[in-house]
Amino acid sequence: MLITHKTRPCEQGFTLIELLITVSVFAVLTVLALPSFNQWIANTKIRSTTESILAGFQLARTEAVRLNQGVRITLNADTGWSVTEVISGNVVQTRPAAEGSGNTIMTVTPGGATIVDFNGLGRVTNLTPITQVEVDSTTIPAAETKELRITINTGGVARACDPSHPSSDPRGC
Secondary structure, eight states, rough: OOOOOOOOOOOOOHHHHHHHHHHHHHHHHHHHHHHHHHHHHHHHHHHHHHEEEHHHHHHHHHHHHTSSSSSSEEEESSSSEEEEEETTOEEEEETTTTTTOOTTTEEEEEEEEEEEEEEETTTBBBSSSEEEEEESSSSSOOOOOEEEEEETTTOOEEEEBBSSOOSSTBBOO
């Protein structure tokens, strides 16, 4: 004969104390990680803006060679750009600054330059073209940003680099 006893079913769940401790630990970790997270977001926006502008330069050069005619890239003051055919004025492509690049600033060398013209061979043809574009953030201190630079040589080659690395490093300028 088998004797069975009534047992209490296992109680499941968390006590209020366990839940409060877990939430408290999570809140402390979140507060500690927030500054690093904001810095990471700002540096990601710098990279996004740099890649967008670099893509514009490469598109303009590629289209100039493909069409065998002059193509112009015009940078807007707010990190947007537009690529157009020089003779016809047809717009090839435009990127507004609002595309994931908020809180970034662009500094162009020489100051006041806004365009680069490429000829059918992909070479820069205007007399005072943009030779360098610095991209930085406005939301975090300068010591914490990973500023990037785009350089454009007279041969039409645009390249993104990191000015904080030495020029002997492939990432450096």
